[in-house]
Amino acid sequence: MFNKLVIFGVGLIGGSVALALKQGTHTPLIVGVGRSAGNLQEALSLGLIDRAETDIAHAMQDADMVLIATPVAQTPVILRAIKPYLTSSTVITDAGSTKSDVMVYAQAELGVMAHQFVGGHPIAGAEKSGPGAALTDLYVGKNIILTPNDHTLPEAVQKVTALWQRCGGLVSTMRPEAHDAVFAAVSHLPHLLAFALVDDLARRDNAEQLFKFAASGFRDFTRIAGSHPEMWRDIALANKTALLDELTVYQRALSDMAALLEASDAQGLYQLFANASQTRTDWAKSKS
Amino acid sequence: MFNKLVIFGVGLIGGSVALALKQGTHTPLIVGVGRSAGNLQEALSLGLIDRAETDIAHAMQDADMVLIATPVAQTPVILRAIKPYLTSSTVITDAGSTKSDVMVYAQAELGVMAHQFVGGHPIAGAEKSGPGAALTDLYVGKNIILTPNDHTLPEAVQKVTALWQRCGGLVSTMRPEAHDAVFAAVSHLPHLLAFALVDDLARRDNAEQLFKFAASGFRDFTRIAGSHPEMWRDIALANKTALLDELTVYQRALSDMAALLEASDAQGLYQLFANASQTRTDWAKSKS
Structure with missing residues (x-):
């Protein structure tokens, strides 16, 4: 020891x-x-x-x-x-x-x-x-x-x-690279997504109205947007390559989802939401 | 009465x-x-x-x-x-x-x-x-x-x-349309972002490893991904136009953030994260 x-x-x-x-x-x-x-x-x-x-x-x-x-x-x-x-x-x-x-x-x-x-x-x-x-x-x-x-x-x-x-x-x-790839997906990306949303809403002309009506779902989703900006700048830069990969993959997922919505594909949206909902519910149970 | x-x-x-x-x-x-x-x-x-x-x-x-x-x-x-x-x-x-x-x-x-x-x-x-x-x-x-x-x-x-x-x-x-625009931004969009992230991670070959190491930030960020899929399919379709607009704006915000990261623009990333962090912290105080 x-x-x-x-x-x-x-x-x-x-x-x-x-x-x-x-x-x-x-x-x-x-x-x-x-x-x-x-x-x-x-x-x-x-x-x-x-x-x-x-x-x-x-x-x-x-x-x-x-x-x-x-x-x-x-x-x-x-x-x-x-x-x-x-x-x-x-x-x-x-x-x-x-x-x-x-x-x-x-x-x-x-x-x-x-x-x-x-x-x-x-x-x-x-x-x-x-x-x-x-x-x-x-x-x-x-x-x-x-x-x-x-x-x-x-x-x-x-x-x-x-x-x-x-x-x-x-x-x-x-492996160090495997670690950084995993955390780009489950930690660094979500932080950047939350920062981007709050920053974007804050810059709008009707920001006051938007934040007035934001409720508990928004509260949880954006909690990590309250994180330390200096620390997260350093993390983002340190894990830049993996994080840019994750951003690209996520942008593609958003585009696919937007295409389902654009086409009013009720079945496709349902399957996506149901897969996410079931996965999230199972995960929360496994962690509790 | x-x-x-x-x-x-x-x-x-x-x-x-x-x-x-x-x-x-x-x-x-x-x-x-x-x-x-x-x-x-x-x-x-x-x-x-x-x-x-x-x-x-x-x-x-x-x-x-x-x-x-x-x-x-x-x-x-x-x-x-x-x-x-x-x-x-x-x-x-x-x-x-x-x-x-x-x-x-x-x-x-x-x-x-x-x-x-x-x-x-x-x-x-x-x-x-x-x-x-x-x-x-x-x-x-x-x-x-x-x-x-x-x-x-x-x-x-x-x-x-x-x-x-x-x-x-x-x-x-x-106004009904103003209501739907506000909630597209502060509620419907965050739900779709959380659904998209969890669905995407769940489909990967290393999903088990990813969810094993997902922690409290991920838990809060994805809580709304556990929402009722049928209800959210109906909301998304009912508010399709405003929600597609929000998805477009958000994709642009993500692309701008990715460009800052790509350029290793430490100052730009810091400003974005700091604006989000300050806004989120002030908002949480105003709501408590």
Whole structure:
């Protein structure tokens, strides 16, 4: 296992890992590193971390596990900063929403030590952010995807698997490109669809009237349009190729549906809606 | 006011009107008419209605208000069936999701008596359906839209307004076509977008993997894809013109967004996402 965990970014994601580990036995020493002194101090006073550090050399001393849980744009900067302090047994992982880009960063920044890096993506989140939003059970029963490549050390994958299992997560592994293709379809595309709808309606002359009469269906459909614009800009750009593919496929599906409507094809529309409705209902049952 | 209300369709919508009226004073006699003897009997035993009728002539005797709360395809059939029993003071209204089509039905079926018909659309609903799902407060604080045209009698509009106000609704009036344009944008389009996404994903070879990793954002975004396929087929066909216009506008918005992504226009994507996020957040606050 590991004795000292350094977490870069002690917000909802990193803080919840810390909280979960502190529930178990053999809790490692947990050191938080962050850009915001306020967040670090809050994480310390909430007991999420044992020590708050701004000096990376000091934070990394004897660290055998590093978790990067910052906005993904910071990942290469952090990898570069920690490289001088890595030993051959340090394992590094992250929690970003895209994985091909992160695997490239690791190769570029860590060189031969890139095989000690295991990309990770916990499929869990909450409305709120920051250390105060951290939850002991955020990862319980949630899917955690690790994305080793051909060069990743099996021992490193084992250690990161153990980390997430201690948080209650259900760990599976995928190729980085396969991960990005799956999440382009089930997460990144829906976010872009919701952003596009709300942005378009907001620009209309009768926007006030439209939003006045928007109700509960609209509320659920557009909840993800309230997501953090900077984070989603970075995700969209990081997963650009897969996301453009998904947009093309979806535009074709919309055109096909519009053609059914144009032709007043009642049977065709019914089949499409019924297939979607049945699938969605079955899926919701399987998840509950 | 009115002394005898005949409700066609005693499910969630009609049943909740009945329940709400029964909370107040001057409760009219409420007669339920329906195709399903089971539903009618349940509405009677739950106390939603005072009498259950299958004979329209008997049901309509001395009725001064008729509410049609059935699937909208039945509306013209019901209008034709009740016409012989209407007096010059009977007011007829409905609760369908589309209004231009219903106003045309009223004109076609009722002739000169069409001016006693007031189209209505309560913007309220719930996951469940049937008389057992009826709620006393379903309409409290909810928007109710009435769609009179140039021929509708002002007294009829006043009476239907009073009906919904007694249920706690916030009544406003719109032209039928304006109603359908607004709801094409904020309700019908989102439903079709969600149906199209789920149907498309369900048809893929890796559908099982995709749905395995779909999480809470997907859950909310696609909730409306679990809606009733027959009802939504009818809504889509009834509001075909406005909905096709909305699909065209949305496809253009998606193409513009894809162009920003294709060009890696970080600033353009940020502005689009930020406008959507701010609008959605402000809207949610205004509604809570």
